[in-house]
Amino acid sequence: MQNLDNRRNIALVASAGTGKTFNLSLRYINLLLNGAQMEQILCLTFTVKATAEMQERIIQVLNALADGSRADFKGEREILREHNNLTDEELEKKARPVRDYVLKNFSQMRIRTIDSFINRIISQFPFEANVRPGFSIIQDKEKEELEAEAFFRTYQIFAAETGDTLKNAARALEQTPKAMIDEIRKQQSNFENQLIGLPVLAEKYKTDSESFTALINSLNFYKQQSIDASRTFGAELLASKLNGKQKTQAEGLAATANLKKITDTALYAACDPVNGNFKTFDYDDKQRKAYYQVIENMGKYLETKGDLMIRLSVRFYTLFFAEVERLKKNRNVLTFADITMKAYRMLVENSIAEDTEYLYFRLDGRILHILIDEFQDTSLAQWKILEPLVQQALAGVGQQDAVKSFFYVGDPKQTLYRFRGGESRLFDTVTESYSDFITEHKLDTNYRSAKAVMDFANLLFGKLHDETFRYTEQKGNSDEKGHVSVEFIEKDSNEEYILGRVKDLLERGFRAADIAVLTETNSKADTCTEYLNENGIPARSETRQKLTDSAPFKIIMNVFNHIFYGDSLNAFAFRMTGPAVNSEEEAAKEGFCEKIQEELKEFAEKTNGMNGRAAFAMAVNEFFLAERFEGDPNFKKLCDISANVPVTANLPAFFEEFRRRAESENALSAGKSDAVTVMTIHKSKGLEFEAVIISDLEISVKPNANNSRMIFYSEDGSMLADSIIFNHGEKLNSFVSGGFTEAYRAEEKAAYHDRLNLLYVAVTRAKRELYIPVKEEPTANSLEQLLANSIEIPCVLGEKYKKSFAQQPEEKKRKTEKFVPRPVPEYPITEESTDFQGEIFGTALHEAIFLCVRFDEQEAEETARFTVIKHAPYLTDEDEKRIKYSLLMLYSEPFFKEITENAEIFRERSFSDESGIKTVDFYSVKDQAVYCLDFKTGSITAKMTAEYTEQINGYADILSRLYRKPVKKYLVNFVSGRLEWIEIN
DSSP: OGGGOTTSEEEEEEOTTSOHHHHHHHHHHHHHHTTOOGGGEEEEESSHHHHHHHHHHHHHHHHHHHHTOTTSSHHHHHHHHHHTTOOHHHHHHHHHHHHHHHHHTGGGOEEEEHHHHHHHHHHHOTTTTTOOTTOEEOOHHHHHHHHHHHHHHHHHHHHHHHTTHHHHHHHHTTSOHHHHHHHHHTTHHHHHTTTTTHHHHHHHTOOOHHHHHHHHHHHHHHHHHHHHHHHHHHHHHHTSOOOHHHHHHHHHHHTOOSHHHHHTOHHHHTTOSSSGGGTTOOOOHHHHHHHHHHHHHHHHHHHHHHHHHHHHHHHHHHHHHHHHHHHHHHHTEEOHHHHHHHHHIIIIISOGGGOHHHHHHHTTSOOOEEEESSGGGOBHHHHHHHHHHHHHHHTOSOGGGOOOEEEEEEOGGGOOOGGGTBOTHHHHHHHHHTTTTEEEEEEOEESSSOHHHHHHHHHHHHHTOOSSSOOOOOEEOOOOOOEEEEEEEOTTOHHHHHHHHHHHHHHTTOOGGGEEEEESSHHHHHHHHHHHHHTTOOEEEOSSOBGGGSHHHHHHHHHHHHHHHOOHHHHHHHHHSSSOSSOHHHHTSTTHHHHHHHHHHHHHHHHTTOOHHHHHHHHHHHTTHHHHTTTOHHHHHHHHHHHHSOTTOOHHHHHHHHHHHHHTSBOOOOTTOOSEEEEEHHHHTTOOEEEEEEOOOOOBSSOOTTTOSEEEEOTTSOSSOOEEEEOOOHHHHTTOOTHHHHHHHHHHHHHHHHHHHHHHHHHTTEEEEEEEEEESSOOTTBHHHHHHHHSOSSEEEEOOOSSOSOOOOOOOOOOSSOOOOOOOOOOOOOOOOOSTTHHHHHHHHHHHHHHOSSOSHHHHHHHHHHHHHHTTTTSOHHHHHHHHHHHHHHHTOHHHHHHHTTOEEEEEEEEEETTEEEEEEEEEEOSSOEEEEEEEESOOOHHHHHHHHHHHHHHHHHHHHHHOSOEEEEEEEEETTEEEEEEEO
């Protein structure tokens, strides 16, 4: 199987359902089986979910291979065995040490989102990237608030700078200044996607006050010329013999008072005088000349308007992004988009990436193999950042005969994020640019969809194939017949159609969770979800729900809001929000709320003086939240957030920051919830469902002027925009000619393919059954019209399933009376574990130490439980006991007590010097000295001691310069049930 050959660089075109993840994970595993180290392999994905799934799949396959589970992952086993020319026994023998190595060194696995990898680059080059260490990443809500502040400030600067320009321009355009600014503001996302080229655009469209005045004068001139020309044309028509309708229209044109009269006249919009009421009219030369004078002047007016709006917008956004940058710098915050741009400027514009040896050194090791998932969604800036590393990988055999490779997988037909900077042409451009090094392979067998779904996809997209949407017929691999139904429905009956289809599916044995309804927008998804729920169908909307809407967040905040504000409603909600602790009968009893308030009062007394993390951990333990939310991904996400809030935060500060971070996160779906999933087509990408209903295809295939007035393009056809045209809307664009026409046609083509990709993604989510309603009179220039023109409707393929799904046993409901904590067995002191979990155990123990504040037994129990919950399922109850024992062993050490008593204590603190960023595990500052501790677990060899000594001496050098005191240095090692202190001289 050539896709596994680690000496080959592969561009894998993987259509929907053809095994993209299968091939990517197999490539990774085969690299490990053939000697590659995890730190030498960089695998980049586009979502945290995809990263977790990739890690999980690799571990599952390795476990199955190493344990000899020949019934599991048979396909992977067979391919790896044949490719490496091994017997089953030989493959198992080879996989065992690889599996143990992966699990023992799990933290070295470089499977990351592309954003987190670029973030890693920036963290290693803060000074070169002009970033202050310790910056925070802000999410959508904070970004919006900051940009609103920047917009207001920019408007003030812009208005002062341009003087009367804005007011005069608005008057010439027959708008208010506010309406004009609102129009400019709508273009923000378009300009954000062009930050790479903004300096070029700013220079090209740079305009002084005099030039703005000249443009406004030209605008007024062509406006009046257009009106006068229309009056002349009307008068010329009236000089001829006209019928009634012609005369009425000619009189209206002769009385033209404003541009609206011209733009609303179909005779002008057609740019052809032989039209409408005048389709058979015999024009003389004078009348034709007068008509085309109107068209010519309107064209010049619109060209001037576009030029003015482009120049005003470019100037405004040049100021705006500078103001945004100033605010972010003052607050030391960045977005992921900022990180990408800073990395781009540092590595590409400032050419740091050319020194790959230095780059690898700062990234803690050479990358020999690069794997990229969903390559079609990569932006140009992201690619330029990665390209120097890829070029090294493409070099093949390099230093010390190390094999190197590049493997990227994607499907240009699934490019959905051009509006965010994704570039569908990039996949083919990279393949073509490195054609001497890269071989393109295609996967053409679909393992997801039933025969009817595949037949429909081949029928529809085979007809829509062109030079950009390069669809090749897909082979089916499923024995299922499947069913597809495309049918006409009456106008405004879409929701009734969906309800009918869902009921039919449920009656035939499908579970609600097997069904997905796909929509164009979030608002349509929310409306559909509400409609289904109102009609007795359990449905959930996978659209806008935030982590703050989840039950775990609400319950945790109920506890602390009651402590802060004393609201009895919070106390009641804490116990009764599902999954509820008490039954409704219990809640109705007298004294119920008072009892809960007393319980929370006792908890508040225990947390008095605690930092926020410790209080959070205590709440998890005291109220058995881990048991209450067992298997809930939102609870685990909240544990992760709390673990990253600064440890020094007091309770109110902690929970304000906790709330702020949770607001920026989307809620995660609970996998066991049996409800119909309603989501946008964009969000469905990468998912699959037994039955799919595409709820509406009234999606325009034309560029939307309301959303994208500015169209960015490259005059030489490259991917970096260097020019802009102004989209006046379909009705007015016909007046404009010249270079505009070519650029607009290119955008029309791109917009058409965007929508075609959307339809392709929607159709290929279905495994068994697919339903598409189309209005009897499809919306013009929409996907439903495209569908109606491409296939004969009604279109029915295959046959419906009849009770083909066995009824699932009803999920056992959690008891509501009370939650029982897990038993706590006596912890036996055992030898230090040498299994593959040692690495994870060490990480958890470090985190537990960093959470410590009081250094007492209660805290040890709370922090041990908290860190084990965070690292589930890799750690067990037994590990929790080991962590608690290790903490108590540390706390009881006389020397530890001595150096922490009445001391200023710092945990996991980062510093920068000329060699980069260094993070100190733990140090305390006392009057006479600074005590620096570096915690370790397991046996320490002489070689390791030398490395650790060099490391801690580097820490000590920074601390001595910072505090101007002697620094005492110790390695503190937890080994074989005892604590070993090694003083470093």
